[in-house]
Amino acid sequence: MEFIEQYKPWIGEEESREVNNYLRGGGYLTEFRKTKEFADALRDFTGAKYCSIVANGTVSLTAACLALGIDKREDEVIVPDYTMIASANAVVMAGSTPVFADVEPGTMCLSLESLMRQVTARTRAIMLVSINGRYPDQLHEILDFCSHRKIAVIEDAAQSLGSFHQGRHVGLYGDIGSFSFSMPKIITTGQGGALVTNREDVYRRIELIKNFGRESAGIDKHIAYGVNFKFTDLQAVIGLEQLKKIQERIQRKKANYSRLREGLKGNPVAFFATSEDVVPWFNDILVEDPIGLQNHLKQLKIGSRPFYPTIHTQAPYHQAGEFPHATYLSTHGLWLPSYPQLSISDMDRIVEGVASYYR
Numbered sequence: 001m002e003f004i005e006q007y008k009p010w011i012g013e014e015e016s017r018e019v020n021n022y023l024r025g026g027g028y029l030t031e032f033r034k035t036k037e038f039a040d041a042l043r044d045f046t047g048a049k050y051c052s053i054v055a056n057g058t059v060s061l062t063a064a065c066l067a068l069g070i071d072k073r074e075d076e077v078i079v080p081d082y083t084m085i086a087s088a089n090a091v092v093m094a095g096s097t098p099v100f101a102d103v104e105p106g107t108m109c110l111s112l113e114s115l116m117r118q119v120t121a122r123t124r125a126i127m128l129v130s131i132n133g134r135y136p137d138q139l140h141e142i143l144d145f146c147s148h149r150k151i152a153v154i155e156d157a158a159q160s161l162g163s164f165h166q167g168r169h170v171g172l173y174g175d176i177g178s179f180s181f182s183m184p185k186i187i188t189t190g191q192g193g194a195l196v197t198n199r200e201d202v203y204r205r206i207e208l209i210k211n212f213g214r215e216s217a218g219i220d221k222h223i224a225y226g227v228n229f230k231f232t233d234l235q236a237v238i239g240l241e242q243l244k245k246i247q248e249r250i251q252r253k254k255a256n257y258s259r260l261r262e263g264l265k266g267n268p269v270a271f272f273a274t275s276e277d278v279v280p281w282f283n284d285i286l287v288e289d290p291i292g293l294q295n296h297l298k299q300l301k302i303g304s305r306p307f308y309p310t311i312h313t314q315a316p317y318h319q320a321g322e323f324p325h326a327t328y329l330s331t332h333g334l335w336l337p338s339y340p341q342l343s344i345s346d347m348d349r350i351v352e353g354v355a356s357y358y359r
């Protein structure tokens, strides 16, 4: 029996053909026309007014902070204590300070109540992380709170490409939204990131920041501080092909998630409320003993991965604080195999594997 990984990439003939065509066509490899095409395709897919492509989904968040002028030690950004650690690290890289807040137990997203407790006169932005494509239940209250206090909203939508909320793509409720194309994300270019925004001023600043502050490409006149967060056309060629097939990836993810939910009914396994407009990026479950279940599945040649640790317990941020929901989630969650090419028989094996732990 083959080992079912928790995740693996899905690269088809189309990607392989287009990369070869690109290389044979004598492309410049670095970002140029193909990257622009990829940005335009993502802009159209999400419905954003502007889209910039950058090297990954961490520097995208750093660029977002810099573009909003959030770059000083005294500038605080509220980050959920439950997220992938890049959401916090990107704030530090921009020169500002992350302040942690607890999350909603039902969505794993930033909680309004905790946000209100952590906010200070120095709060410049929040990092609104749409964990697994889902928004917080109190999204609109959070957005109103921030808008009244002139606090910027940076959306870390790294996991949310293809997820919508009330007809709008996730990542477009805030000032700027960020996506990642690392290997396990909804589509992948190996490494890669994108920023979407409806604000022209923010878009213009991102384009400067990612390319040494150059007013126009290839001309060494620098009108702002900038670094090198650029992408490559070689990756853009892959991204364009992945994006063409995104609907199939989304449908498969949704169908596999439903199969899991149905199949595990009656077991002591909890699922998060998930609207039809959300693409469940990872098949996330809450159980009493995730490590026990993980070990059991491993013996059955099924991979899984425990949820992220809480950020406040990790070496770079180690600090006291009460984050009961984040703490509960990070010690009770397990990601089951989640790659879109999982077949119906793979899903049956996973369901049976989990159920057998509870028999």
Ligand SMILES: *Cc1c(COP(=O)(O)O)cnc(C)c1O
Pocket: 056, 057, 058, 059, 083, 084, 086, 087, 129, 156, 158, 159, 180, 181, 182, 191, 192, 193
């Ligand atoms: C993957 C991820 C990132 C980081 O993206 P990279 O492209 O790996 O740098 C940031 N935030 C969240 C929520 C993620 O899932």
